[in-house]
Amino acid sequence: MSSKPVKETALSMSHLMTPQDANIAGNVHGGVIMKLIDDAAGTVAARHAMSNVVTASIDRLSFFSPVFIGNLLTLRASINHVGKSSMEIGVRVEAEDIFTGAIRHTASAYLTFVALDGNFKPMEIPGLIFENENEKRRNREAIARRQIRIIERKKEEACQRKTDSC
Numbered sequence: 001m002s003s004k005p006v007k008e009t010a011l012s013m014s015h016l017m018t019p020q021d022a023n024i025a026g027n028v029h030g031g032v033i034m035k036l037i038d039d040a041a042g043t044v045a046a047r048h049a050m051s052n053v054v055t056a057s058i059d060r061l062s063f064f065s066p067v068f069i070g071n072l073l074t075l076r077a078s079i080n081h082v083g084k085s086s087m088e089i090g091v092r093v094e095a096e097d098i099f100t101g102a103i104r105h106t107a108s109a110y111l112t113f114v115a116l117d118g119n120f121k122p123m124e125i126p127g128l129i130f131e132n133e134n135e136k137r138r139n140r141e142a143i144a145r146r147q148i149r150i151i152e153r154k155k156e157e158a159c160q161r162k163t164d165s166c
Contacts, residue, residue, distance in 0.1 A: 003127035006135045009047040010078035013040055017071045017095075028067035033093060033107055037061070040077040041089035041111040048079050048087060049115035049125045056086060059145055061109040071095040073106070081142035085122035086114045088142040110145060 013036075021032045038055055045053040067073055077091045093107040117123040130136045159166040 001124065001126050003129045004048060005129040005131055006078055007131065009044050010076075011040060011044055011047075012074060012076045013043075014072055014074045016098075017067055017069055017073055019069055022069045026069045028069070028071070028073075030063060033063070033067060033073070034058075034061065034109075036073065036075055037077075037091045037093065037107070037109050038111065040075040041091050041109075042113065044077045044079055044089045045087055045111075045113035045115070048082070049113075049123070051123060051125075052116045052120075053113040054116060056112040056114050057149065059088075059110040059112070059149070061107065063107045065095070065104045065106050067095045067106050070098065072098050078138075079128060080110070080138045081146065082125055082128050083146075084124055086112055087125060088112050088145065090138060090142075110142070112146075112149075 015036060017028045017032075021028045023029060038058075042053055042055065072095070074094045074096065075091055076094075077089055079087055080090050081088045089111050091107075091109050091111065092105065093109075094103050095106045096103045115123050115125045128135075128139070130139060
């Protein structure tokens, strides 16, 4: 199984926000943006694994500014880290006012996906080839986030076993 460069599976996708995406004030629902983030990240994960993938977790989904009806929402997604069967995908969301050209960073998120084989069991995936310092930095940050997730999961499991230790 050959490793792949980050750029081979990176993607940019855009969607024009319409009234069906928004509330009565004209703000796009966060859930609509969350679905688009999951779609973009899932596409990157599936391209990398060349298999079915499932969302395992979403880390630090942060909203920075509102999105309005008529904005062109662009999602840029790329893979940051791979494990044996899991991978972290980063997604940056920007909203463009198509009449003025003004672009705002509206949201960012990190998602973990697991690749599945034909029997819906985790399967081994290709490694990553980092071609620049930005990709290497993003990988280091992803490793740190993974370590934090592992520590938090162990704390939660301990709390469930012994509730007075929480």
